[in-house]
Amino acid sequence: MTAPNTSTSALITASLRSRHAAEKRFRAYGIIAIATALVFLVVLLSSILAKGYGAFFQTQISLSIVFSQDVIDPKKTGDGQVIARANYQKLVRNALQARFPHVKKRREIKKLSALVSRGARRQLQAMVANDPSLIGATRRVWLTASGDADMFNKGAIARDIPEKTRRINDRQIAWLDALEESGALRKRFNVTFFTTGDSREPEQAGIWGAIVGSALTLVVTLILSFPLGVTAAVYLEELSVKNRWTDFLEVNINNMAAVPSIIYGLLGLAVFLNVMHLPRSAPLVGGIVLALMTFPTIIIATRAALKAVPPSIREAARGLGASPVQVVLHHVLPLAMPGILTGTIIGMSRALGESAPLLMIGMVAFIVDIPQGPFDPATVLPVQIYLWADSPERAFVEKTAAATLVLLAFLVIMNATAVILRRKFEKRW
Amino acid sequence: MSKQEAQVVGTQAPQETPRETTREAPRVNIAMPNNGQTEPAGKKPVKIRTAGVNVFYGDNQALTEVDLDIRENEVTALIGPSGCGKSTYLRCLNRMNDTIEECRVEGTVTLDGEDIYDRAVDVVHLRARIGMVFQKPNPFPKSIYDNVAYGPQIHGLVSSRDALDEVVMTSLTKAGLLNEVRDRLHEPGTGLSGGQQQRLCIARAIAVNPEVILMDEPCSALDPIATARIEELIDELRQNYTIIIVTHSMQQAARVSQRTAFFHLGVLVEFGDTERVFTSPRDERTQGYITGRFG
Ligand SMILES: Nc1ncnc2c1ncn2[C@@H]1O[C@H](COP(=O)(O)OP(=O)(O)OP(=O)(O)O)[C@@H](O)[C@H]1O
Numbered sequence: 001m002t003a004p005n006t007s008t009s010a011l012i013t014a015s016l017r018s019r020h021a022a023e024k025r026f027r028a029y030g031i032i033a034i035a036t037a038l039v040f041l042v043v044l045l046s047s048i049l050a051k052g053y054g055a056f057f058q059t060q061i062s063l064s065i066v067f068s069q070d071v072i073d074p075k076k077t078g079d080g081q082v083i084a085r086a087n088y089q090k091l092v093r094n095a096l097q098a099r100f101p102h103v104k105k106r107r108e109i110k111k112l113s114a115l116v117s118r119g120a121r122r123q124l125q126a127m128v129a130n131d132p133s134l135i136g137a138t139r140r141v142w143l144t145a146s147g148d149a150d151m152f153n154k155g156a157i158a159r160d161i162p163e164k165t166r167r168i169n170d171r172q173i174a175w176l177d178a179l180e181e182s183g184a185l186r187k188r189f190n191v192t193f194f195t196t197g198d199s200r201e202p203e204q205a206g207i208w209g210a211i212v213g214s215a216l217t218l219v220v221t222l223i224l225s226f227p228l229g230v231t232a233a234v235y236l237e238e239l240s241v242k243n244r245w246t247d248f249l250e251v252n253i254n255n256m257a258a259v260p261s262i263i264y265g266l267l268g269l270a271v272f273l274n275v276m277h278l279p280r281s282a283p284l285v286g287g288i289v290l291a292l293m294t295f296p297t298i299i300i301a302t303r304a305a306l307k308a309v310p311p312s313i314r315e316a317a318r319g320l321g322a323s324p325v326q327v328v329l330h331h332v333l334p335l336a337m338p339g340i341l342t343g344t345i346i347g348m349s350r351a352l353g354e355s356a357p358l359l360m361i362g363m364v365a366f367i368v369d370i371p372q373g374p375f376d377p378a379t380v381l382p383v384q385i386y387l388w389a390d391s392p393e394r395a396f397v398e399k400t401a402a403a404t405l406v407l408l409a410f411l412v413i414m415n416a417t418a419v420i421l422r423r424k425f426e427k428r429w
Numbered sequence: 430m431s432k433q434e435a436q437v438v439g440t441q442a443p444q445e446t447p448r449e450t451t452r453e454a455p456r457v458n459i460a461m462p463n464n465g466q467t468e469p470a471g472k473k474p475v476k477i478r479t480a481g482v483n484v485f486y487g488d489n490q491a492l493t494e495v496d497l498d499i500r501e502n503e504v505t506a507l508i509g510p511s512g513c514g515k516s517t518y519l520r521c522l523n524r525m526n527d528t529i530e531e532c533r534v535e536g537t538v539t540l541d542g543e544d545i546y547d548r549a550v551d552v553v554h555l556r557a558r559i560g561m562v563f564q565k566p567n568p569f570p571k572s573i574y575d576n577v578a579y580g581p582q583i584h585g586l587v588s589s590r591d592a593l594d595e596v597v598m599t600s601l602t603k604a605g606l607l608n609e610v611r612d613r614l615h616e617p618g619t620g621l622s623g624g625q626q627q628r629l630c631i632a633r634a635i636a637v638n639p640e641v642i643l644m645d646e647p648c649s650a651l652d653p654i655a656t657a658r659i660e661e662l663i664d665e666l667r668q669n670y671t672i673i674i675v676t677h678s679m680q681q682a683a684r685v686s687q688r689t690a691f692f693h694l695g696v697l698v699e700f701g702d703t704e705r706v707f708t709s710p711r712d713e714r715t716q717g718y719i720t721g722r723f724g
């Protein structure tokens with residue numbers, strides 16, 4: 001009796017070694033895989049951060065602006081409309097000429113003016129509109145520098161590039177240096193970037209329009225796809241009688257999840273724009289299209305979450321006399337909620353990053369105004385990134401990277417919300 | 430599955446071949462209700478009557494021609510080897526089999542003379558009248574209070590918070606659990622021990638004030654002390670409820686039940702007063718099972 005026992009033990013000892021080795025190997029694979037993923041993530045993030053960091057700052061030039069009565073309101077009408085339509089560009093030009101009095105030639109003056117953003121006049125206009133008593137006074141004002149001046153100041157345009165191929169010439173560099181020396185040049189947090197819509201001028205271009213567009217689109221997507229998806233999944237999983245018809249539906253839903261997103265864009269174009277005549281470029285239509293795309297993902301995730309709820313809970317509720325809908329609403333759905341939220345957030349993240357279907361319904365248009373509602377023309381973050389990446393100006397390179405960072409931040413916020421919600425639902429049990 | 434089982438049984442009980450077992454079955458069956466009727470008068474009225482019940486899972490027949498009368502305010506024990514259809518029978522009585530898609534039930538089951546498989550019967554109402562306690566304790570992942578309160582709430586049995594409190598308290602008291610959970614009513618029911626959870630499930634079932642309570646091996650996961658508690662409880666509950674209990678323990682059946690039904694391979698082999706079934710079984714399969722020769 002002992003003989004077979006010792007030999008069994010010896011056999012186990014022998015097999016243990018290879019088992020331990022296999023275990024170690026497997027652990028090593030896991031660690032290597034995670035390390036690789038982390039390295040990629042860090043490289044990606046740091047490169048975007050390095051590129052986009054600059055866009056969060058903005059060069060400003062300080063000028064002593066004379067709010068001359070002659071330029072703003074020569075007839076002294078005091079009429080707001082007249083004041084609003086005044087030539088503020090001239091105020092900027094006058095101030096620049098006063099700062100650099102020896103610049104006389106028209107072409108030179110033009111070059112000098114090019115250091116200050118064309119948006120500066122709107123800044124001055126707003127100042128006067130807020131406080132009409134400024135007319136006649138003189139104030140030091142920090143004006144936004146032009147994209148090229150900004151790029152030069154941030155070191156993105158090197159001095160040693162030959163003047164011909166440089167976006168900014170030697171004279172302009174000399175002026176900027178002079179301003180710098182007198183403390184009239186500074187870098188400040190770029191509020192414009194986070195408060196305005198797109199613009200042809202890089203220093204005036206902001207991401208806020210795209211953020212609002214994305215938010216509106218996603219709200220429409222969520223409102224449509226979440227209740228529909230969850231209801232459909234609950235019906236298929238809990239209430240319907242399984243038959244050939246539900247099998248057919250299931251196959252189709254799974255296929256729907258695999259359809260390339262651009263097809264949904266074509267569908268949106270054909271149905272919502274051409275047949276139903278919904279507004280072009282609107283978050284409403286974008287949201288509907290993305291909802292169609294997200295819908296199957298939510299159904300599949302919800303069904304998986306429902307399947308994972310132990311059947312004993314359903315039996316307990318049914319045994320007490322709960323109706324099928326009560327079983328679902330009181331017990332199954334709350335227990336499945338964390339899983340449903342996970343699936344929803346995966347679907348919504350995909351929708352947030354989607355651009356192809358939105359191109360089809362015109363959300364790729366150049367839109368300056370911040371959308372006020374789901375019917376206004378808008379663009380979304382990934383499309384904005386695409387548009388800026390396509391722009392030739394040097395200043396848009398950092399905007400592109402910065403917009404990507406904003407998109408990532410948006411994603412992180414969405415995921416964090418989901419995690420918090422999930423915690424809340426899990427706590428209850 | 431059942432064929433295999435038949436062969437195993439056959440080898441263990443050498444007097445019979447499996448074929449004879451199945452052929453003989455209907456005869457025994459027909460005899461059983463007669464046995465019940467010839468017993469002395471003065472017995473309690475019939476609460477549930479099943480006649481000619483056949484249950485199929487797909488093509489598999491799980492129950493064959495079961496005729497059984499359950500009397501009011503009595504404990505009826507269902508015994509028999511694993512897979513003989515006890516749970517299936519129990520689940521016929523509150524139509525829990527409805528939710529299993531391939532399951533088909535034939536025959537009649539009446540509660541107080543009313544066919545429960547009639548189209549006019551609402552299963553929600555039926556299950557409120559016939560409560561169920563499952564083999565594995567399955568409290569809802571909610572607080573102890575909410576577990577017990579759930580039934581009365583969905584059926585609208587109480588109109589005020591105080592009334593609900595009272596129902597919860599009396600149910601917990603009846604289930605013999607109140608003293609153990611008095612200070613933790615709002616902690617999750619899933620945090621209780623196995624035996625406490627099972628008593629919580631019983632409290633949950635009686636909170637709806639059902640007429641009948643079905644119990645499917647309620648003590649199979651419990652230690653002897655918890656088992657004894659629940660047996661005591663069953664004996665008390667008998668005053669107000671009709672109880673049908675599935676059990677694998679002969680002793681338990683003998684201790685708690687007034688009447689015992691022995692199932693074998695989907696057939697009701699013997700049914701009668703518990704004492705009689707255990708002391709002088711009429712069928713040799715019953716004899717074999719209760720003496721531990723098979724099963
Ligand atoms: N959901 C189901 N689908 C298919 N067959 C089933 C199902 N439930 C039970 N059966 C079959 O019906 C027969 C009776 O099962 P049942 O659960 O009623 O046995 P039981 O007497 O309760 O056994 P145990 O004592 O092991 O619980 C078995 O052969 C079983 O395989």
Ligand SMILES: [Mg+2]
Pocket residue numbers: 515516517645
């Ligand atoms: Mg069973």
